[in-house]
Amino acid sequence: MNRPKTRGYHHGDLREALVASGRKLLEEKGVRGFTLRECARRAEVSHAAPAHHFASMDDLLAELAQRGFKELSASMTAEAERADGGAAAQLVGLGVGYMAFAAANPVLFQLMFSREANRLEVAEGAAEIRRLQAAAVDAALQSADTQVSGEVRQRMTDFAWATMHGFITLVLEGEIGGRDSSRGLKARGLAALAAMAETVVRSGGR
């Protein structure tokens, strides 16, 4: 019944192991089903071991959320770079990356945007998302090279983020495209993003 000799009393890299098992567990059981003890069990470690790496369960969740935001940024920029086209295409690309990450990590995504995980480090991750959005919106507005006020730029960033965030959120909750195929759903998402990007671009050209 003892642990095999592959490791002794010390784990070696328990922190990373907890993050890894925690992330899987989160997707399997949902935010409310997440358990620190089960996390420890999967890392093959006693139930109190995590305390030496995370002061509390919320600390572990915050770490997961923080890393999630980094991945989200990466997914957005990767998809935007692939999309070569005008400013509108960039905006759509960011949205595609956003939605792809959310679809691949639905529970983590929910956690990242839930009141429970509102810490400083996590908020910084969210701020980076807005920076990405704001830059793309700026580019879209300037492509019509008329001057727009900072307020308009801010409000268009709100609008752009709200559209893509709202769409994927409603999809994940089953409110949009409940019985659609994956292909059909993507088409619906792209349509929403296109309408969003068109609106942003047009708001710069009047």
Added chain:
Amino acid sequence: MNRPKTRGYHHGDLREALVASGRKLLEEKGVRGFTLRECARRAEVSHAAPAHHFASMDDLLAELAQRGFKELSASMTAEAERADGGAAAQLVGLGVGYMAFAAANPVLFQLMFSREANRLEVAEGAAEIRRLQAAAVDAALQSADTQVSGEVRQRMTDFAWATMHGFITLVLEGEIGGRDSSRGLKARGLAALAAMAETVVRSGGR
């Protein structure tokens, strides 16, 4: 230490009392801090009493979510009726009612749109929301009296719902307008709704 004589062994209307205390508790402690025992405590009843009215804690939460959707519909229609104007104004009105409810009941709103509360009765409440949105979008499209396909109407409904849902969600999580005054925030919300409504109307007129 005994219970005062105002009530005896039987409570009278424990189910409603649990719903009431549960709703308050939910907003105070958040979804993850919600506790069935605390709920019973506030209804001045033993911790096992709720079991006779709700099979499990999730059942009580589902009931709260279901009632929340009814209130949400009411808030939307009330605000839309107040807004007399074109189809665009109706669309904006629905959005205002939507955001007003969410702002007044942030945790309940989060619960309603979380995977945890995905039951049949709750889904029916969400379907009613989409019906409201779809009707307003239809009216907006027809106001330009050009024929549009069912697919376009569906996608514009997606878009309209996504915009208002995304905006208020991001506000509640602090991602939009973190340090804004309440007035400024309303203005930002109205700007997002106006952009949404304009896009919907315009999509019918091309």
Added chain:
DNA sequence: CGATAATCTTGACGATGGAAAGAGGCCAAA
């Protein structure tokens, strides 16, 4: 080599959700 610090285990505490069983009160049939 030895001491200090870091890491992990064991054991305990209070709180939770849920099940089981009994006590108390309501109500309709006799």
Added chain:
DNA sequence: TTTGGCCTCTTTCCATCGTCAAGATTATCG
């Protein structure tokens, strides 16, 4: 009115949870 059955609520119990404290084990570095 009495009585039996049924619904409501309480008490008690169990497994599990997060967290804390104390001890065991190992790594690190003087």
